[in-house]
């Protein structure tokens with residue numbers, strides 16, 4: 001995503017100070033960060049503007065139990081542009097109970113190095 | 129009152145992050161018989177449907193999803209000899225701490241040494257009722273939409289508009305896009321967004337969903353199903369400005385216009401409620417106006433972060449255990465009110481001469497570079513002062529007074 005030639009504003013979330021950062025285009029295609037009160041603000045803004053990473057959570061239907069759905073997320077953030085391709089992979093999942101919290105449902109999804117994991121335990125029987 | 133009777137030291141009503149923590153807090157403070165009552169079939173409260181991540185940073189020092197947070201806290205509870213009654217609705221509470229309870233086993237009475245209220249909140253719908261137009265299908269509160277999509281796998285529509293910029297609405301905007309629903313925009317009547325900046329960025333900007341401030345839905349159109357909504361800009365007094373209307377075709381309208389503490393039981397027991405929080409008036413031990421009845425979590429005041437609801441729960445549970453063991457309030461209280469630009473400060477009462485009290489507060493309007501003060505109303509003395517780079521109405525904040533205080537106080541941004 002390279003629509004960020006204009007100035008972007010974001011609040012640094014690394015500490016409670018919450019500096020308001022302004023990100024503009026810098027020399028050699030880089031970015032220019034202003035408004036940061038410490039050194040950490042610059043890499044924070046660079047990553048958020050140039051290579052934003054996101055986690056992703058959804059839920060998928062589960063078989064073999066009374067619960068209809070099991071919730072899932074990624075074990076860590078991935079580059080933002082991978083979100084929709086990964087959603088397509090997750091949509092193919094049809095796990096069968098029992099599923100344990102933390103269980104890997106897709107390992108190394110689309111070669112990103114992160115796993116799709118279950119975020120709740122669903123027992124095979126009717127109750128809870 | 130008749131029916132089977134049961135006794136316990138501490139009864140906790142509600143098994144969300146606040147109630148689970150309260151049950152644990154009561155055990156840790158030595159309560160023998162702790163009873164946790166939850167009307168739903170599972171523990172965890174609203175967290176079960178909050179599948180997104182962003183929970184647990186303070187309690188577990190990592191960010192996890194709502195269901196994981198709920199399950200971890202539930203496991204801690206199940207390791208203790210706490211009697212957990214799910215599928216059990218508390219119907220009534222008396223000032224002498226007798227609960228009327230309905231469950232699969234039938235109706236019974238519970239006599240408790242102390243009670244912790246942890247019933248959470250419900251979503252506001254008043255704004256919906258005030259919107260003129262027809263009453264077609266397709267109008268949901270954001271939380272009920274979250275439940276239908278995340279837990280029941282239902283598709284709620286094809287094209288959605290979201291009224292209100294609360295966090296649940298923002299989270300649902302992203303969730304609906306993930307489900308293939310076109311989200312046409314989020315409309316907020318105030319000049320600022322109500323949700324966390326992180327959610328504005330990740331749930332709206334990432335997905336190019338427009339956020340329109342100072343605007344609202346003025347009409348809902350459609351016969352059987354929503355067909356469109358009319359949105360308009362509002363003026364300073366929040367009244368729609370004629371001539372600014374535009375029609376947005378959509379089949380779904382989500383309302384994310386705030387939460388209200390669910391205090392029906394508290395009212396039945398005669399607990400004094402605050403018009404500012406919608407929850408009980410409490411002292412620094414989280415005890416309400418009825419001795420032995422404590423309150424924590426969203427039923428006390430709305431929390432944006434589940435961890436804080438749990439921390440309050442631990443404290444309320446501990447105090448309830450001590451009350452059940454015979455400890456009584458230390459003496460008269462002073463009053464604490466909300467000063468300039470502060471919506472509320474909690475606790476509203478503090479035992480006179482008690483040092484080290486911490487307040488939770490929210491501001492009315494966003495402000496930058498301000499100092500918040502806790503000031504004596506008689507002497508004008510400033511007992512605590514804390515600087516903030518910025519304060520937002522959506523963020524619950526804290527301020528602590530180290531010394532003992534003998535006069536009524538005000539928490540404000542002078």
Ligand SMILES: Cc1cc2nc3c(=O)[nH]c(=O)nc-3n(C[C@H](O)[C@H](O)[C@H](O)COP(=O)(O)OP(=O)(O)OC[C@H]3O[C@@H](n4cnc5c(N)ncnc54)[C@H](O)[C@@H]3O)c2cc1C
Pocket residue numbers: 141142143144145146147165166167168172173174175178180181182183184216217218219246247248249271274295296390393424425426427430431432433434435437
């Ligand atoms: C939709 C939504 C999304 C959120 N997203 C986030 C987020 O991303 N990150 C974050 O940190 N926080 C988030 N929050 C806030 C956080 O979830 C809440 O602060 C927290 O859940 C409050 O916990 P609680 O225990 O007070 O209430 P709840 O979780 O609502 O639990 C209350 C429980 O009491 C039970 N109950 C009520 N009345 C009775 C009765 N009479 N008898 C028996 N049981 C009863 C209910 O069934 C429920 O289980 C969100 C909140 C909502 C509503």
